[in-house]
Amino acid sequence: MTDFTPISEVGEFGLIDRLRDALGTAPSDDLVHGIGDDAAVVRIGNGRVQVVTTDTLVEGVHFDRSFMSMGLLGAKAIAVNVSDVVAMNAAPRWATVALGLPNNVFVEAVETLYDGIAHACKQYGCTVVGGDITASERFLVSVTVIGEADEDTVILRSGAQPGDLLCVTGDLGSAAAGLKVLLAEKDAFATDDAQPDLRQWSYIVERQLAPHARLDRLQQWREAGVQPHALIDLSDGLASEVHHLCHASGVGARLEAALLPVHAQTFKAAERFDDRPETYALYGGEDYELLFALPEAQAKKLPGDSFAVVGAVTASPDIVIGMPDGATLPLEATGFRHF
């Protein structure tokens, strides 16, 4: 008798490894980089490449219609895909949008969703060229974004070198803290009819509901003449993404907990829920900031307020974090888990 394996046993990334095996090797000369980075890279001639990525948001898994407005949902569906394109150091060009609509969604709601899509696309210089609409029990938005770059400026996850600094844009954990606040306020409203007051949480709530892809940072790097060795976006939490980057590069890393950039509202949320702010910063997903590795001399060319150093790449394959009390702990790869 055959044994069947629940997906939870191998996890999302274990499943992807097994599916890559099922697909076999790709025979095309034009494929620069297939499954395994933020986006695939294919040649289109004249030294140019396209990067292709797809990401789906499913109601009940990725968003809650009770606090996610249709306009913000549309913008977020674009932003999370553009973030993967940005993580290859490429510029977004084209998008397709596939919608699954339950029968309790009205035309006006879908139009508002598309207003959000149009707004985000304009912001990132991207054009929706096609799509698909189907009935579905659960609301879902599946977006594919195609970007373009010169082949020699594409940045993979796999180029990190021992001695490189590990840096991040923005602050960490705020999207996860924002989600926790939203869920708590929803709960309080349901049980005590308490009116949500989100004013003191406006920053982290916005980080959860309206994330931005860091296309602005690519521009900054180009102007400064800086090209990081390795780059990945923070969709699943810093700890998980550091593992991805190090695994792809064949290196290790040492982070410092004291260096993690955490916003004041994220600290306050951690206090309210009796959590540690580092937990949000390391394991909270959906920040859509960038994690990159580059030599110190390169980092010095960048404006100091445009990134934070969170650690360094090591030749030793261990991935560890230095704690404020001086202890060094192994950093687990845990991130957001769908299964």
Add this chain to the structure above:
Amino acid sequence: MTDFTPISEVGEFGLIDRLRDALGTAPSDDLVHGIGDDAAVVRIGNGRVQVVTTDTLVEGVHFDRSFMSMGLLGAKAIAVNVSDVVAMNAAPRWATVALGLPNNVFVEAVETLYDGIAHACKQYGCTVVGGDITASERFLVSVTVIGEADEDTVILRSGAQPGDLLCVTGDLGSAAAGLKVLLAEKDAFATDDAQPDLRQWSYIVERQLAPHARLDRLQQWREAGVQPHALIDLSDGLASEVHHLCHASGVGARLEAALLPVHAQTFKAAERFDDRPETYALYGGEDYELLFALPEAQAKKLPGDSFAVVGAVTASPDIVIGMPDGATLPLEATGFRHF
């Protein structure tokens, strides 16, 4: 108070029109053709274009796991997208696959799905370069396929000219007839424990479960030096697709019911269910054959068994069908409706 419009009131295509308005005009010089054809067309330099299309299959809407095997589902998800690329006269190159998996799906089942995807991709010369996996209440497969072509050989829906013949590849209505048989056998099994006997329906059942994109026909046209004026694939049924093609071309059409190519098993299925075979041929979806318009002189260059003439393009905007009894009836645009 605002009135809200149910999607069923405007329909899938009405909704697409409204969403196109919400997106506004696309400002890019590189966009040859956006929303409104089988696939979008964007320039990539050197006279080459890419065509981009996306299509999602949702459990309970597009497939039934009780008779659709995982391997066939994977192959079909690729075929229906390749069919849209073929309908632009382009060759498929790259695919991304986004999966939504319920928790009752095992790793081995997903691997079998991917075997089907790999098999179909090999057949069409296409490579899976990326994807996304997420939890979902309902099983879903969302595929995007990118194809390539010379810009001057792309065929849109909009080029049909009065006097052109309207032709189709293959036969019509067999996928819909196959679905009807499968549902009836499932029902008989559920109510009377009757073992399904599908041997006499093998052709139409295969047409439903394992459709093929007609990439082979493009090759044939190229070899014969034939370039149709207008081209669309038959995903929603001939009647609906004739309307799309005529509407885009600003022309009308006259079909002849007696000319519709219908397979013997489709006739037999119509008899069993007391339906008319023309109903399957005109309104049954999912044949994934091609509908094309071209001058008679061009059609004569093609092997006679590679297509069937079903009517002609007219200057009058009416879309009508000649019935065997000599009557001429308006042809309704009804096709498969999700909403």
